[in-house]
Amino acid sequence: MFGKRIDYAGAVGFIVFMAALPLVFGGNYLIGVLTVSVIYGIWAVSWDFMSGLTGRENFGHSLFIGVGAYTAGFLNTAFGFGGWWSLPAAMVMAMLFAVIIGLPTLRLKGPYFALAMLSGAVIMQRLMLIFWEQTGGEEGINGIEPLIRSQLGFYYFALAALVLVTALLLALARSHWGLILRAIRGDEATCQAAGINVTFYKIASLVISAAFAGAGGAIYAHYQLQVSPQLFAVVTSITIITMVYVGGMASIYGPVGGAILLVLLTELLREFGEWRLMIYSCTLILILFFVPHGLIAPTWRRFRSKLRRAQ
Amino acid sequence: MSALLEVSALNKHFGGLHAVKDVSFSMAAAEIVGILGPNGAGKTTLYNLLTGFIPADSGSIVFNGRTLRGLAPYRIAGLGISRTFQLCRPFVGMTVLENVIVGGLGAQAGERGDLEARALALLEKVGLSGKEQLLVELLSYGDQRRLEIARALAARPALLLLDEPFAGLGSGEITDLSALIRSVHAEQGLTVMLIEHKLHEFMRLVGRVIALDFGEIIAEGSPEEIVRHPKVIEAYIGRGDEQAEEQADAA
Numbered sequence: 330m331f332g333k334r335i336d337y338a339g340a341v342g343f344i345v346f347m348a349a350l351p352l353v354f355g356g357n358y359l360i361g362v363l364t365v366s367v368i369y370g371i372w373a374v375s376w377d378f379m380s381g382l383t384g385r386e387n388f389g390h391s392l393f394i395g396v397g398a399y400t401a402g403f404l405n406t407a408f409g410f411g412g413w414w415s416l417p418a419a420m421v422m423a424m425l426f427a428v429i430i431g432l433p434t435l436r437l438k439g440p441y442f443a444l445a446m447l448s449g450a451v452i453m454q455r456l457m458l459i460f461w462e463q464t465g466g467e468e469g470i471n472g473i474e475p476l477i478r479s480q481l482g483f484y485y486f487a488l489a490a491l492v493l494v495t496a497l498l499l500a501l502a503r504s505h506w507g508l509i510l511r512a513i514r515g516d517e518a519t520c521q522a523a524g525i526n527v528t529f530y531k532i533a534s535l536v537i538s539a540a541f542a543g544a545g546g547a548i549y550a551h552y553q554l555q556v557s558p559q560l561f562a563v564v565t566s567i568t569i570i571t572m573v574y575v576g577g578m579a580s581i582y583g584p585v586g587g588a589i590l591l592v593l594l595t596e597l598l599r600e601f602g603e604w605r606l607m608i609y610s611c612t613l614i615l616i617l618f619f620v621p622h623g624l625i626a627p628t629w630r631r632f633r634s635k636l637r638r639a640q
Numbered sequence: 641m642s643a644l645l646e647v648s649a650l651n652k653h654f655g656g657l658h659a660v661k662d663v664s665f666s667m668a669a670a671e672i673v674g675i676l677g678p679n680g681a682g683k684t685t686l687y688n689l690l691t692g693f694i695p696a697d698s699g700s701i702v703f704n705g706r707t708l709r710g711l712a713p714y715r716i717a718g719l720g721i722s723r724t725f726q727l728c729r730p731f732v733g734m735t736v737l738e739n740v741i742v743g744g745l746g747a748q749a750g751e752r753g754d755l756e757a758r759a760l761a762l763l764e765k766v767g768l769s770g771k772e773q774l775l776v777e778l779l780s781y782g783d784q785r786r787l788e789i790a791r792a793l794a795a796r797p798a799l800l801l802l803d804e805p806f807a808g809l810g811s812g813e814i815t816d817l818s819a820l821i822r823s824v825h826a827e828q829g830l831t832v833m834l835i836e837h838k839l840h841e842f843m844r845l846v847g848r849v850i851a852l853d854f855g856e857i858i859a860e861g862s863p864e865e866i867v868r869h870p871k872v873i874e875a876y877i878g879r880g881d882e883q884a885e886e887q888a889d890a891a
């Protein structure tokens with residue numbers, strides 16, 4: 330179908346563009362910014378898969394990120410696990426946390442899940458400080474080995490991870506599974522009347538979301554070469570949610586653009602010093618005010634339907 | 641004939657209110673049974689008990705030889721009981737076609753068949769062809785009621801529970817919808833239970849009526865018997881309900 334072909338062309342164009350950027354402009358600074366934006370992309374996409382599709386907002390995605398990062402950092406420094414082992418271990422740990430929080434709270438209506446995620450992240454941040462002898466306290470864990478030594482190589486690895494995660498979650502979101510998640514957002518009671526095990530789908534989706542957030546956390550740990558309690562910060566979760574809103578909720582690919590856009594915006598505003606946060610917030614408010622459904626995904630949809638009509 | 645559904649001594653209290661009181665009845669396969677009763681009689685509550693949305697206090701429900709009490713709603717649906725809601729509850733934010741496809745997704749992946757083809761056929765049957773790609777919230781009320789039935793049928797139920805399917809519809813739409821119910825009943829041998837206040841169509845559609853008042857069964861029988869039943873007349877006319885006239889018309 331023509332529409333599908335436009336989507337594939339768009340995806341290839343995006344990948345080529347992202348891969349070419351550091352080759353054209355060069356410089357370790359740019360590569361660093363792009364690497365961080367790509368990792369944020371992984372977090373935003375994984376948030377969107379669960380919360381964007383089902384409408385159950387997760388205010389503590391940083392919990393999974395922190396758990397993944399600390400797992401990778403700890404296994405790497407304490408036991409000398411290489412990155413290729415610490416990465417899957419980080420995913421498993423994050424999934425475990427998803428089950429522990431999702432199982433009791435996702436079967437309930439109301440704000441329990443959102444609150445449990447939020448407090449889970451806050452509590453974990455505290456625990457990292459309380460058990461400072463094991464966790465390194467405020468300093469966190471240092472001396473983590475890089476996954477790939479070359480900066481450019483690492484960036485390409487992170488970009489590949491983002492592409493893989495996005496493709497996977499996009500395929501899932503466009504399958505029957507995604508249809509069920511959107512139906513859960515529409516009406517849970519009707520889902521049950523249709524014989525759908527709503528609780529199972531919500532928990533399983535949270536587990537999938539957590540796995541990739543944890544993987545992103547581990548990648549981040551092997552990039553920064555250190556982890557700190559700041560990873561669990563609530564502001565990280567809020568930033569991710571903002572990225573999803575700017576990208577276009579429930580579109581999966583939109584949040585990738587939202588993440589890259591906002592990370593770049595933060596960097597561009599660096600020269601404004603004190604004014605940075607204010608300009609950043611005002612820009613966001615304007616975006617969300619004028620395009621409540623987001624910037625990236627709706628723009629892409631409009632562009633695609635124009636091409637289709639032109640054809 | 642062995643019963644498809646066997647309900648005995650079912651009870652439900654909401655605080656001090658005895659909403660369903662010692663209700664017992666049975667239904668044979670391929671029957672169309674109507675539930676009649678004034679507002680607040682406990683009709684919807686009875687559906688909620690049958691489908692597991694609300695747990696019963698006591699009593700038993702046996703469907704196809706399996707006891708249903710204590711099962712989660714999605715499991716009961718999986719055993720072949722589909723329901724519609726008194727107020728339409730579509731999957732908002734999704735298209736008409738997607739709504740019906742989701743209706744069939746409760747089945748095991750291997751038993752779903754070609755969901756899209758079946759959903760399209762069902763939409764044609766309920767008269768929603770051409771509206772497949774519309775967002776469901778853009779449908780008229782009457783169309784939402786039809787969609788609700790298509791969604792329920794997509795699960796291939798053995799028993800269909802309809803809660804006031806004619807509410808809010810014009811008389812032409814009611815005739816269409818009841819023809820639809822009759823045809824799925826005739827073609828697939830579907831067992832149907834329906835709650836209705838619109839007595840005209842209702843009495844022509846159902847083979848047997850169970851009349852409820854204050855949570856209790858006050859009468860059971862053919863439509864002709866029911867409209868002449870003194871307790872039914874008292875439940876309606878005795879309290880000056882607006883349905884009284886329709887009731888008299890139907891008789």
Ligand SMILES: Nc1ncnc2c1ncn2[C@@H]1O[C@H](COP(=O)(O)OP(=O)(O)OP(=O)(O)O)[C@@H](O)[C@H]1O
Pocket residue numbers: 654657659677678679680681682683684685686726
């Ligand atoms: N979840 C609930 N909690 C408390 N009370 C309830 C609940 N559901 C129903 N009731 C009460 O139980 C009684 C029966 O309600 P139900 O909805 O079953 O009546 P109904 O026969 O369907 O009436 P209607 O024709 O108005 O739909 C009413 O008095 C209602 O207020």
Ligand SMILES: [Mg+2]
Pocket residue numbers: 683684685726
């Ligand atoms: Mg009712």
